[in-house]
Amino acid sequence: MSESLFARAEAVIPGGVNSPVRAFRGVGGTPRFMAKGEGPRVTDEDGRTYIDYVMSWGPLILGHSHPDVVAAAIDATRTGSSYGAPTRGEVELAEEIVARIPGVDQVRCVSSGTEATMSAIRVGRGFTGRDKIIKFAGHYHGHGDALLVEAGSGVATLGLPNSPGVTAGATGDTIVVPWNDRDAVTAAFEAHGDDIALIICEPVAANMGVVPAADGYHRFLRDITRDHGALLLVDEVMTGFRLARGGATELLGLEPDLIAFGKVVGGGFPLAAFGGRREIMSQLAPVGPVYQAGTLSGNPVAVAAGLTQLRLLDADAYARLDALADRLIDGLAEAFSDAGVPACIQRVGNLFGLFFTDTAVTDYEGARAADHDRYGRFFHGMLAEGHYLPPSGYEAMFVSTAHTEDDIDATVAAAARVAATLAE
Numbered sequence: 001m002s003e004s005l006f007a008r009a010e011a012v013i014p015g016g017v018n019s020p021v022r023a024f025r026g027v028g029g030t031p032r033f034m035a036k037g038e039g040p041r042v043t044d045e046d047g048r049t050y051i052d053y054v055m056s057w058g059p060l061i062l063g064h065s066h067p068d069v070v071a072a073a074i075d076a077t078r079t080g081s082s083y084g085a086p087t088r089g090e091v092e093l094a095e096e097i098v099a100r101i102p103g104v105d106q107v108r109c110v111s112s113g114t115e116a117t118m119s120a121i122r123v124g125r126g127f128t129g130r131d132k133i134i135k136f137a138g139h140y141h142g143h144g145d146a147l148l149v150e151a152g153s154g155v156a157t158l159g160l161p162n163s164p165g166v167t168a169g170a171t172g173d174t175i176v177v178p179w180n181d182r183d184a185v186t187a188a189f190e191a192h193g194d195d196i197a198l199i200i201c202e203p204v205a206a207n208m209g210v211v212p213a214a215d216g217y218h219r220f221l222r223d224i225t226r227d228h229g230a231l232l233l234v235d236e237v238m239t240g241f242r243l244a245r246g247g248a249t250e251l252l253g254l255e256p257d258l259i260a261f262g263k264v265v266g267g268g269f270p271l272a273a274f275g276g277r278r279e280i281m282s283q284l285a286p287v288g289p290v291y292q293a294g295t296l297s298g299n300p301v302a303v304a305a306g307l308t309q310l311r312l313l314d315a316d317a318y319a320r321l322d323a324l325a326d327r328l329i330d331g332l333a334e335a336f337s338d339a340g341v342p343a344c345i346q347r348v349g350n351l352f353g354l355f356f357t358d359t360a361v362t363d364y365e366g367a368r369a370a371d372h373d374r375y376g377r378f379f380h381g382m383l384a385e386g387h388y389l390p391p392s393g394y395e396a397m398f399v400s401t402a403h404t405e406d407d408i409d410a411t412v413a414a415a416a417r418v419a420a421t422l423a424e
């Protein structure tokens with residue numbers, strides 16, 4: 001079925017998919033068309049069931065079709081799916097986010113992570129009256145024009161340097177520097193200090209595999225932006241509400257001026273948000289002059305699902321996610337070492353990624369140097385065994401609270417069998 005659906009899809013959807021990594025180009029083969037998800041498992045159109053480590057790329061932190069999240073969405077839909085007028089749920093969601101995230105006074109909802117980073121940059125530029133931004137090679141912030149330079153995720157998977165259709169004007173104010181490099185950031189501020197509105201970063205780079213910040217690097221970014229009157233925009237679209245109650249901001253003790261949220265915040269529905277200090281957020285219309293809007297922003301169905309999911313994410317949930325990640329990471333590391341396959345598993349909290357290489361990966365160059373052909377073979381070996389991993393060696397793996405110890409052990413056992421075939 002996946003084969004025939006994909007053939008039909010390719011006729012009417014570019015590449016057969018609505019987001020590039022889904023097409024399996026990074027690993028080869030035909031993408032599985034999913035028909036059903038329940039807890040930690042997905043079932044494809046051919047009736048094959050897999051233990052899922054993609055989890056919609058992060059949003060489904062409680063597993064597929066969590067009964068409370070489903071019920072909240074159904075209830076909200078019954079009473080009215082969209083008004084174009086404010087609703088109680090939006091207030092409650094904003095209050096929940098403000099209560100969880102240190103330093104966030106106000107938030108505004110949007111519909112995707114792309115919109116969140118794009119809007120946060122606009123308000124940051126409006127607030128500082130400056131044009132230039134610094135981003136890191138291999139970090140992914142959605143597909144907004146200004147950010148589509150040396151981006152991670154699908155851009156990395158497909159090996160695209162930069163995207164045609166993005167004008168030089170759109171990226172002319174984007175300065176790209178290597179992640180974990182202090183000198184390059186310092187040099188950018190020396191050359192353009194008074195023109196730099198902000199630095200945008202993932203707190204843990206997780207769209208080129210998982211590449212944590214070096215010791216002290218976040219402190220360095222905070223200090224250099226402050227010294228130059230620039231802002232620090234932390235893109236927590238992947239890490240927010242995943243790494244801890246208060247995301248990476250809480251876990252790593254960050255002090256961002258602006259934060260972008262997405263993925264987990266929407267409970268599997270199209271919802272994202274951005275927030276920050278009141279003096280910055282009050283630049284937004286209708287209070288201030290920076291325009292930003294959306295017909296479906298703060299959609300009641302998405303808000304109900306997202307809020308329900310957030311309220312279930314307590315300290316126990318994060319402890320469970322971390323313990324499951326520990327078990328999986330330890331098991332995989334042992335499987336590769338027993339098979340004599342050089343592998344490097346990098347993590348922060350429950351977020352982790354796998355590189356087939358024998359050295360630690362600290363930047364995009366290192367991520368590209370890993371053995372991505374071997375990742376493709378590992379991926380297909382695991383898929384055949386019933387374990388659905390990210391179809392690209394540039395992506396993180398995701399556990400949910402619905403995964404059990406038995407699920408993890410089954411995946412580790414399969415990995416040991418597949419690892420043995422990778423050695424040759």
Ligand SMILES: *Cc1c(COP(=O)(O)O)cnc(C)c1O
Pocket residue numbers: 111112113114115117140141142143202207235236237238262263272
């Ligand atoms: C997924 C992601 C985005 C883009 O979010 P979309 O909802 O896909 O537009 C932005 N930033 C980071 C860090 C992400 O992981």
